Amino acid sequence: MILRRVILRIRSLIYIFFYKISYNKKFQFNNFILMGKTFTLEIIGEKSQVKFEGKFYCRNNVYIVAENGSINIGDNVFFNNGVSISSMNKISIGKNTALGENVKIYDQDHIFNKEEEMYKQGYQTLPITIGDNVWIGSNVTILKGVTIGSNSVIAAGSVVTKDVAADSIYRDQKQPIVNKIIRIKNI
Numbered sequence: 001m002i003l004r005r006v007i008l009r010i011r012s013l014i015y016i017f018f019y020k021i022s023y024n025k026k027f028q029f030n031n032f033i034l035m036g037k038t039f040t041l042e043i044i045g046e047k048s049q050v051k052f053e054g055k056f057y058c059r060n061n062v063y064i065v066a067e068n069g070s071i072n073i074g075d076n077v078f079f080n081n082g083v084s085i086s087s088m089n090k091i092s093i094g095k096n097t098a099l100g101e102n103v104k105i106y107d108q109d110h111i112f113n114k115e116e117e118m119y120k121q122g123y124q125t126l127p128i129t130i131g132d133n134v135w136i137g138s139n140v141t142i143l144k145g146v147t148i149g150s151n152s153v154i155a156a157g158s159v160v161t162k163d164v165a166a167d168s169i170y171r172d173q174k175q176p177i178v179n180k181i182i183r184i185k186n187i
Contacts, residue, residue, distance in 0.1 A: 008034060015039055026050065026066075031075070036060040044068070048087075054095065058083065069107065069125070074132065079103075089125035094150060097130060100138035107144045131166060 012035045019027045019041055026043045029052040036059040043050055045068035054075025062083045069087030074095035082102040089107045108123040131150030142160045149166025158172035
């Protein structure tokens, strides 16, 4: 167990060193970052920036890309396996926030016009803000223009397309409600 942690820390230091050399001032961190296997960070474009405010820990297969956008990740944030974040505008994630497996966060949508080829149509972008102390369940997708208030929980499998108030629980309306109380009769 101790050997595994040491290896994980060494791998993280190598990643940090590589990203700092590759991206210089576009990649900033204020504390230790612990990365699992296959962590990928891409910073594309002059305006792009990725900043880690404090402690950050992630598991495996995490992909973060800022393409002419910025990503700001607060202190004490955790990403589980398969998290993917893509910014063409701005994404802010508050402190003490946890993202479950396969969470996807996109601050852009493709523009669709039948008259033009898809890859030439561009994107519409709006910033995403996730408050402090937010728990986002597995397989959640968060789309452009959303603000999630602090101390909120996003139920697994939700697609978030509108703002979520602070101190609330959000679940996608398409999810089945399982709140029936089943009573077993004594025989």
